[in-house]
Amino acid sequence: MKVVSLTAAALAGSASAHTIFQKLYVNGVDQGQLTGIRAPDYDGPITDVTSNDIICNGGINPYHQPVSQAVIDVPAGATVTAEWHHTLDQQPNDPTDPIDASHKGPIISYLAKVQDATDMDVTGLQWFKIYEDGLTVSDQTWAVDRLIANKGKVTFQIPSCIESGQYLLRHEIIALHAASSYPGAQFYMECAQINITGGSGSKSPATVPFPGAYHGTDPGIKINIYQTLNNYTIPDEFHALCEDLVFSATESRKSHQTSVNSCSDRGAFPEKKMMYQTTYDKRQFLLSSV
Numbered sequence: 001m002k003v004v005s006l007t008a009a010a011l012a013g014s015a016s017a018h019t020i021f022q023k024l025y026v027n028g029v030d031q032g033q034l035t036g037i038r039a040p041d042y043d044g045p046i047t048d049v050t051s052n053d054i055i056c057n058g059g060i061n062p063y064h065q066p067v068s069q070a071v072i073d074v075p076a077g078a079t080v081t082a083e084w085h086h087t088l089d090q091q092p093n094d095p096t097d098p099i100d101a102s103h104k105g106p107i108i109s110y111l112a113k114v115q116d117a118t119d120m121d122v123t124g125l126q127w128f129k130i131y132e133d134g135l136t137v138s139d140q141t142w143a144v145d146r147l148i149a150n151k152g153k154v155t156f157q158i159p160s161c162i163e164s165g166q167y168l169l170r171h172e173i174i175a176l177h178a179a180s181s182y183p184g185a186q187f188y189m190e191c192a193q194i195n196i197t198g199g200s201g202s203k204s205p206a207t208v209p210f211p212g213a214y215h216g217t218d219p220g221i222k223i224n225i226y227q228t229l230n231n232y233t234i235p236d237e238f239h240a241l242c243e244d245l246v247f248s249a250t251e252s253r254k255s256h257q258t259s260v261n262s263c264s265d266r267g268a269f270p271e272k273k274m275m276y277q278t279t280y281d282k283r284q285f286l287l288s289s290v
């Protein structure tokens with residue numbers, strides 16, 4: 001009963017406190033508001049994981065027009081920062097900027113190789129995850145808590161080992177405040193149009209489709225977060241891509257480097273995944289050796 005009332009309160013208090021990814025930094029350099037990013041005018045979520053809207057948004061939430069024709073150059077291995085705000089026309093002193101604090105959940109980034117990053121047809125693309133941040137079990141803090149502490153900014157790295165060329169960067173928050181049943185989890189995502197330069201091109205990542213990568217029954221999508229969680233499983237398994245994979249423990253801020261033999265060896269991964277779920281909350285490809 002207590003859980004139900006908390007959920008209802010969270011819903012009622014934040015029905016419109018959504019968010020939009022609207023700016024990208026490359027190695028700390030601001031690329032400009034909405035430059036190379038397909039962002040809707042309305043900040044509402046996608047809730048149907050089987051909808052094409054789960055790819056890059058823009059369906060039920062039509063894109064702000066005109067959509068940027070820019071393709072952002074990103075050196076392979078670069079550090080990029082995504083910046084989120086509550087609305088496109090962000091007002092000062094908004095207590096729900098970058099997102100309402102109730103909207104707890106993971107933050108995830110994917111890439112898909114494309115011929116032309118300005119092509120608006122995003123169906124049929126194959127995506128690979130390059131970053132995820134979920135729950136820190138020790139203090140029950142979420143990626144979204146860290147996002148708010150960082151004033152809407154999420155920093156991660158573009159892998160150095162992938163093919164150069166044009167990609168879509170799908171950057172996503174999954175808000176779990178109403179996720180006890182499905183549909184309920186709120187998916188916020190925008191896609192940035194990037195051109196990766198200088199990649200070594202030696203690795204072929206394991207990919208997933210959107211829609212298809214997520215399911216309404218996934219334990220990371222249908223979940224009651226109003227309880228102490230001993231683990232949290234971020235949707236879609238994280239596959240090793242480059243040789244070096246960093247496990248970054250938020251509670252201690254120490255990093256571990258783990259070698260993985262194969263970039264797509266799902267069989268060898270469960271042990272690390274288990275360790276990750278219980279100890280680590282963030283995964284990130286490493287651009288150079290630690």
Ligand SMILES: [Cu+2]
Binds near residue numbers: 016045
């Ligand atoms: Cu919201």
